[in-house]
Amino acid sequence: MHLFICTACGTQYPESAAPPAQCVICEEERQYVPPRGQTWTTLEGLANSHMNAFHEYGTGIIGIGAGFAIGQRALLVRTEGGNILWDCVSTLDAATVTLIRGLGGLKAIAISHPHFYTAMHEWARAFDCPIHLHAADKEWVMRPGPAVKHWDGDTLKLWDGVTLVRCGGHFPGGTVMHWAGGAQGRGVVCAGDVLSITTDRKWVSFMRSYPNFIPLSKREVEGIGNALKPFPFDIIYGHYFDRVIPKDGKRVLEKSVARYVAAIEGTRGY
Template sequence: MSPGYLPFKDALDLPAFFCENCGFWQRHFTRPDSCPLCIDSRHVMPQRGWHFHTVEEARDRYPCHWAEVEPGVWRFFNDPIDGIGSSGYLIQTAAGNLAFEGCGVYSEDALALIATLGGVQVLAASHPHSYGAIWQLQDRFDPELALHPGDLSWSGALCVSWPFDDVLEPLPGLSLHLTAGHFDGHTVLYDRGRHILFCGDCLKFELDPADARRATTISAHKAFVRGIPLTPAELRRYRDVFAALDFTQTWTPFEQAANSGRREALTLIDTMMATRPHAYPVPLETL
């Protein structure tokens, strides 16, 4: 599907290796010596050194599961999983399917299921922490890959065919919006028909142990694992994007919060902008 020109396409035939510490995949001619995402200031170094797995090894270690969380919206995840452990979402529409984010590794059964659901016409992700194994979806289904150029330096395992600026609607009713902040190219996906914002790492939730769809707290971070807050200007950019989107649910790569939408996100941001940014979880009942 890509209109791009690939004079060095054989580079994408190199084997891929999974970082056990963060879940980032690299294409390399041999097992890598280190992982750029672990070294980055938004993550942490492995305490016992790096360990990398081939796709076959990762599939053996990390079973892939799936569930239709809402009609036409599928979640793919690994349990157990090392690394960040993000979910991958498949959103079905009458015009085609969009896969957003990626789980750690897709099994052959998971890929076969995706094929029966119509495959993948468009592929996107919010930022490198949740790329997961989207390279498997690109290798199998040859979709358009829409990523913001701000994160191109992290996309060496992929072929970006559809870079965009601030907003892109790759399928009717599904739009990508640049927020920056957490990463320079951090992007959210808005499902207009279902009123769901797939927010990447813009927001984070803690969930009710008795109800996995009910969030109890909300927070925002520059770096979650390091507890670094966003700046006022970064929060203002988030607010501008969120205010224009009518969403009643907010899904991260880890949580599918059905009880937190635009109102809660804007109230959190307004509170921090009126005082000072922080990275603490705020109880939703106080907003």
């Protein structure tokens, strides 16, 4: 028996003798099945082909990823109240476990949306911690398990200064994490691709499907802006290692919502 992992999206499936017939996440319009067809690996297979890289962005925040599948990058966020893994990756090698244990382990895992569920149970087991997921995306949990704690509503305060904020958009339960103490107290938002940092690193944008170019409505994008209105923040960390808004994050979000809405309503004027 094996725990197969989809090589296109990184999702780990429940134990089975043969690979799943298809990947439910990749068959859906927010992901895709590569033209070569679906292929599968396992955690043991990945240990032979991929190694996690680490990038320290600033005090208390370290990116972790191996460029596998969608290229997901997790963040080890070392808050005053404990360490949290924001988002997750399929690659959990021995060095990663040793290093994170040396930094105090994990108090919790929180994930923005199903494209980062990946091998979340392996991480939860290694660090004996819960996984916080928004209940609105329950149907996309391919491998259930006791570590998953589904939450409802608009916000979930994990502990002082660390709040999960449901923005919706890309997925109905699309969540970002606000860390009040980050950026020397100016505040940090960890966004996955609920807010997607643009290639020029000056804006964020919003999509239902990034690979298949399906936009969101005005209502959904304004909802994202409104969800973050109560929170001060300066830095936004995006989906990949190199996608960061280094300052003025709050203003960038506000002007990005306005630009998106003007574009979709045809009122930009160009």
